[in-house]
Amino acid sequence: MNRKKKHTPGHRLAVVVMLFYFLAFLLLAQHQHSVMGYLLAVIVPGIIFSGAFLLPYLFPTDRLLMLLTNFLCAMGVLLLYSADPALALQQAVSYGIGLVAMIVCIYMVRAWCSLSRFSWILIPFSLMLLALPLIFGNDINGARNWVVFGSFSFQPSEIVKLFLIITLAWFFSRMKILPALFFLLVCVSFLMLQKDLGAVLLYFVTALLLCWAATGNLWISLSGIGMGTIAAWYGYHSFAHVRLRVALWKDPWLNNGTSGYQLIRGLEAISHGGLWGVGLGRGDPASIPVYESDFIFAVLCEQFGLIFAGCVLLMYVALILRGASIAISSRRSFHGLLAMGATIILGLQTFVIVGGVLNMIPLTGITLPFISHGGTSLISSMCLVGFVQGVESLNEENLDEDIRLSALER
Amino acid sequence: MLSAELYDTLSLAARYLFALLGVLIVVRAFLWILSDRSEKHSRIRQLPVSGCIGEFIVITGGKDLPEGMSIPVPWEGVLGSVRSCDLWIPCSGVHRNHLLFSFEIGSGMFIQPLSGCEAAVDSCLMDCHSKPDKNPLQHGSFLRIGEALLRLRIFTGLDPSAGFSNDVNTAPPPFFPGEYTAAPVQNIYGTSAFIPNPEYSDSYPSPVFPDQSLVPETQFVPDPAISPASSLPSDPGETNMPIQSDVSFSPVSLNPENKAASQAVHSVHNRRRSSRWEADWSE
Numbered sequence: 001m002n003r004k005k006k007h008t009p010g011h012r013l014a015v016v017v018m019l020f021y022f023l024a025f026l027l028l029a030q031h032q033h034s035v036m037g038y039l040l041a042v043i044v045p046g047i048i049f050s051g052a053f054l055l056p057y058l059f060p061t062d063r064l065l066m067l068l069t070n071f072l073c074a075m076g077v078l079l080l081y082s083a084d085p086a087l088a089l090q091q092a093v094s095y096g097i098g099l100v101a102m103i104v105c106i107y108m109v110r111a112w113c114s115l116s117r118f119s120w121i122l123i124p125f126s127l128m129l130l131a132l133p134l135i136f137g138n139d140i141n142g143a144r145n146w147v148v149f150g151s152f153s154f155q156p157s158e159i160v161k162l163f164l165i166i167t168l169a170w171f172f173s174r175m176k177i178l179p180a181l182f183f184l185l186v187c188v189s190f191l192m193l194q195k196d197l198g199a200v201l202l203y204f205v206t207a208l209l210l211c212w213a214a215t216g217n218l219w220i221s222l223s224g225i226g227m228g229t230i231a232a233w234y235g236y237h238s239f240a241h242v243r244l245r246v247a248l249w250k251d252p253w254l255n256n257g258t259s260g261y262q263l264i265r266g267l268e269a270i271s272h273g274g275l276w277g278v279g280l281g282r283g284d285p286a287s288i289p290v291y292e293s294d295f296i297f298a299v300l301c302e303q304f305g306l307i308f309a310g311c312v313l314l315m316y317v318a319l320i321l322r323g324a325s326i327a328i329s330s331r332r333s334f335h336g337l338l339a340m341g342a343t344i345i346l347g348l349q350t351f352v353i354v355g356g357v358l359n360m361i362p363l364t365g366i367t368l369p370f371i372s373h374g375g376t377s378l379i380s381s382m383c384l385v386g387f388v389q390g391v392e393s394l395n396e397e398n399l400d401e402d403i404r405l406s407a408l409e410r
Numbered sequence: 411m412l413s414a415e416l417y418d419t420l421s422l423a424a425r426y427l428f429a430l431l432g433v434l435i436v437v438r439a440f441l442w443i444l445s446d447r448s449e450k451h452s453r454i455r456q457l458p459v460s461g462c463i464g465e466f467i468v469i470t471g472g473k474d475l476p477e478g479m480s481i482p483v484p485w486e487g488v489l490g491s492v493r494s495c496d497l498w499i500p501c502s503g504v505h506r507n508h509l510l511f512s513f514e515i516g517s518g519m520f521i522q523p524l525s526g527c528e529a530a531v532d533s534c535l536m537d538c539h540s541k542p543d544k545n546p547l548q549h550g551s552f553l554r555i556g557e558a559l560l561r562l563r564i565f566t567g568l569d570p571s572a573g574f575s576n577d578v579n580t581a582p583p584p585f586f587p588g589e590y591t592a593a594p595v596q597n598i599y600g601t602s603a604f605i606p607n608p609e610y611s612d613s614y615p616s617p618v619f620p621d622q623s624l625v626p627e628t629q630f631v632p633d634p635a636i637s638p639a640s641s642l643p644s645d646p647g648e649t650n651m652p653i654q655s656d657v658s659f660s661p662v663s664l665n666p667e668n669k670a671a672s673q674a675v676h677s678v679h680n681r682r683r684s685s686r687w688e689a690d691w692s693e
Contacts, residue, residue, distance in 0.1 A: 013438045020431045027424055030412045064442050071435065175488060175507055175524060215507075216494030276429060279421030304428060311432035318439045325443075329450075331461060331485040333496075399453075402460045405567045 010063040014052040017071050018045035024078055024280060031281040036085055040092070044074045047099070059106065060396035061389045062326065068319045069385045072370035073098065073378065075312065079299050080292060080373055083285040087292055087373050094375035098382030105383045109338065109390025119170045123183055126163040129156040130190035137194070145196040157191060157199040158380040161345060165387070168207055169337035172214035180207070197235060197242065198364035201352065204228055206344050213340050214333070249362040262289040266298035266357050270306070277305030292373035294365060297357045313354065316369075320347040326392045339391040342384035461485070463513045464549070464564035466497070471558045474500040483519070483562070486512040489555070503556020510542075515568060518546030521553070530554035 021044045029037025051066045073095050081088035132147045133156060146153055164187060171180035184207045191200045208224040211217075235242050244259060252260035252267065265288045272278060285291045285299040301309045323343030330336035346369050353372075356363035367374050369381040412420065453460065461484055468479040487496025490507040497511070509523040520542040523529050528537045532552055534545045547553060549564040 010442070013435065013442065016431060016434055016438065020428065020435070023424065024428065027417075027420060031417050031421075064439060064446075068439065175510060216492070277425045279418065279425050280428070282418065282421055304432075305425060307429045308425075308432045311429075311436045314436045315439065318436070318443060321443060325446075333486055333488075399460070402457055405565065406457060 010052060010067070013064070013067055014048060017067055018048050020071075021045050021048065021074050021078065025081070028078070028082055028281050032081070032085060034085055036089065037081065040077065040081065040088075043092075044077065047095075048074065051099070055103075058103075059110070059393045061106070062322060062392045065319065065322050065326075065385065065389060065392070068315050068322070069102075069370065069382070071315060072312070072319075073382070075300070076296070076371035076373070076378070078280075079285075079296055079303070079371065082281045082303060083291065083299065090375065091373055091378070094378045097375070098379045101379050102382040102386035102389065105386025106390040106393060109335070109387055110393060112334070119167065122163040122167050126160045126167070126183075127186060127190070129160050129163075130187060130194075132156050133194050134190070145191075145194045145199065154376045155374075157194075157196055158376040160187065161199070161202070161380055162383050162387075164203060165206070165338060165341040165345065165384070168210050169334050169341055172210060172337050173333035175215075177211065177215065177220070180211070192235075195239065195241075196365075197239070198352070198366035200231075201364065202345060202348055202366065204231070205348055206341060209344050210337055210341050214337055245362040245364075249359060252359060262295065263359060263363060265289070266295045267359060269295075269298045269302040270358070273302040273305050275305050275307050277301070277303050277308065279303065293367055294353065294363075294372070295357055296372045297354055297368055300371070313350075316347070316350045319343075323388045326388055326395060329395050330391050331395070331398050335391045335394060339388045342387045346381065346384055459565070462565070463519070463568050464562060466553070466560040466562055469552070469559040469561055471499075472501040475558055480563075481560070483511075483513075486510075489521075499555060499558055499560075501556050501558040504558060505556075508555055512542075513568075514546075517543075518548045518551075519562065519564075520546050528555075 022041050025037050025041035025044060029035075029041060031037075048067065048070045051070045052063050055061055055066065056063065077088050077091050077095060080091050133145050136147050136149075138146055138148055145157055146155055164184070167183055168180050171177070171183070184203065188200050188203055191197075191203065204224075205228070208221060208228070211224065212221040236246065237243075247254055248260040248263060252263045254260055269283065269285070269288055272283070277283075280303050283299070283302040285302065288295045288298055291299050297309070300312065320343055323339060323346070327336045327339035327343060330339060349366055349369050352361070352364055353366050353368045355361040367377040370378060372378075459465075459482055462482040463485055464483050466481040466483055468475045468477055468481070470477060471479070481497065481499070484496050487510075488507050489495060489497035489499060489504075489509050489511055491500055491504040492498070492506045495507065499508070505524070505527050507524055508527045509521050509529055511519055511521045513519045521529060521531065521536065522542040523536055523538050523540070525538045528535060530536070530553070531545045531547055536545065547562050549562065551562050553560045553562065
């Protein structure tokens with residue numbers, strides 16, 4: 001049986017993506033009058049080329065997934081460069097570290113069979129990380145979920161997100177539901193103490209969907225939904241900022257627009273961009289509070305327009321579809337659940353933040369995967385893609401084995 | 411460097427180009443996804459048992475498990491009585507999630523009964539406290555769960571006990587014990603490089619059950635077209651695990667052109683499983 005070569009659509013798509021970023025950074029370089037723009041116009045397409053054509057020589061990976069991931073990461077660098085070149089430089093460095101971390105995660109997934117005995121170590125290590133902000137953390141925007149050591153800061157919940165996926169996938173693949181749910185409960189308790197309710201939502205819904213994917217047990221899933229509803233009701237009545245966020249969702253112009261200023265500015269920026277955008281490097285992203293992190297999607301809509309923003313959302317959809325397809329095609333339960341968990345987290349995170357920016361749902365303080373400024377967030381998102389790519393590399397080898405075995409019969 | 415006015419003009423013009431490139435990227439990405447999906451479906455048609463290590467043949471079962479039915483076995487998963495399980499065994503005595511199984515090349519299939527469940531592998535009873543690596547299923551092994559008795563057939567090339575060689579010029583190991591006599595045979599590739607495993611030259615596996623109630627009533631009569639008479643078990647004192655004579659254990663090949671072999675084990679459950687697997691594999 002001959003396998004259809006996949007390089008033709010990949011080549012064309014990679015050329016289009018490389019052309020897009022070459023032109024975009026070249027244009028911005030004219031606006032910023034900075035050498036960095038010219039360097040990025042060469043480096044970013046080079047990274048995209050490497051990811052699409054050179055990395056598959058190390059191990060079989062999904063080229064479409066690699067292209068989409070690189071496109072979204074580069075989009076983050078581009079948008080930040082249009083607003084603040086210093087932030088773009090930080091993001092570019094995180095992008096490079098994220099690529100290395102992704103490759104490490106690919107190797108880790110491929111070697112998991114020999115590393116599985118260390119899975120239990122992840123549990124105490126995760127709890128230690130989640131306890132760090134409570135001891136050393138600072139209150140930032142009402143949540144105590146950051147750890148700052150001098151000029152270096154990181155968000156432990158972003159790292160624990162990876163360990164949670166691995167641990168849940170391992171437990172569920174062994175049908176050990178109760179230990180998995182207990183670990184989830186402890187993690188969620190730590191996050192509630194930190195008042196990081198966005199992460200609580202992510203962890204809980206991801207675990208619920210993974211449990212359903214692993215067991216197919218409707219009663220467990222319905223019980224989980226019930227518990228989540230009770231927890232949401234408790235959070236609404238216990239935390240004042242939750243009540244404020246819900247009130248702003250209903251009426252952003254509450255309190256004469258003082259409380260909902262960030263949301264109002266984001267919506268105004270989106271409407272200012274219209275269908276085609278105001279143009280790259282134009283607009284006023286600095287007028288949106290925390291534009292570089294939570295409201296980067298509003299900056300994207302303002303500069304590139306709703307049509308292009310819709311295309312970016314469709315790229316996220318394509319990424320999620322690809323991840324789900326890879327998860328379904330895996331031979332081992334653990335690999336399938338790992339890829340599914342990574343895909344669920346990325347999709348859920350995208351939906352929650354984009355929905356919040358567009359005021360479809362109450363706003364939460366989580367980042368848009370790959371695009372938002374934030375080293376820990378970008379690296380953890382790249383690691384999640386690394387998990388999916390690792391599973392895909394095993395799927396490709398399994399397929400080659402099937403074809404070889406079928407040839408043996410001839 | 412460009413002036414501010416010139417840059418504004420270029421930027422306003424470029425936004426249409428960027429939107430067009432964005433649409434082009436999205437369209438190409440989804441066309442790629444659709445192309446891969448059709449390739450996957452084509453691959454499933456050409457390799458319908460891709461992803462399986464072999465199959466279980468039903469020796470005895472309930473009304474939903476007719477004798478002789480073949481059940482494809484994936485590499486790893488859960489065996490139970492609910493359809494969401496990787497191996498669906500709708501038989502009395504089989505729990506919703508009965509046991510975990512996992513196949514390792516070179517070792518066989520390991521099973522781990524879940525809490526409150528039991529299974530018997532050949533002559534060895536296992537429960538949730540048993541170590542899975544103690545008694546793996548090999549090609550021809552019997553598995554008793556609830557009222558069902560299954561026999562494992564592993565595909566050629568994956569059978570660990572026959573000393574599989576990766577050399578394609580070497581004959582594949584005997585698909586079923588007894589296919590080869592003690593004398594070296596001319597393999598299908600024209601050379602006699604393969605020396606059959608002498609363990610397979612005498613008899614079919616004959617598990618001895620401590621509890622005679624586990625012995626099924628049906629008798630095993632091997633297909634004479636496949637196994638020579640000299641390979642039949644000669645000791646009447648042994649407890650044989652029979653199979654109905656109309657069920658042939660001809661090799662099931664991954665090669666879809668080998669229809670004569672695969673037709674022998676075609677069953678209603680097989681066809682139902684194929685459509686179900688295609689539905690499961692579709693996106």
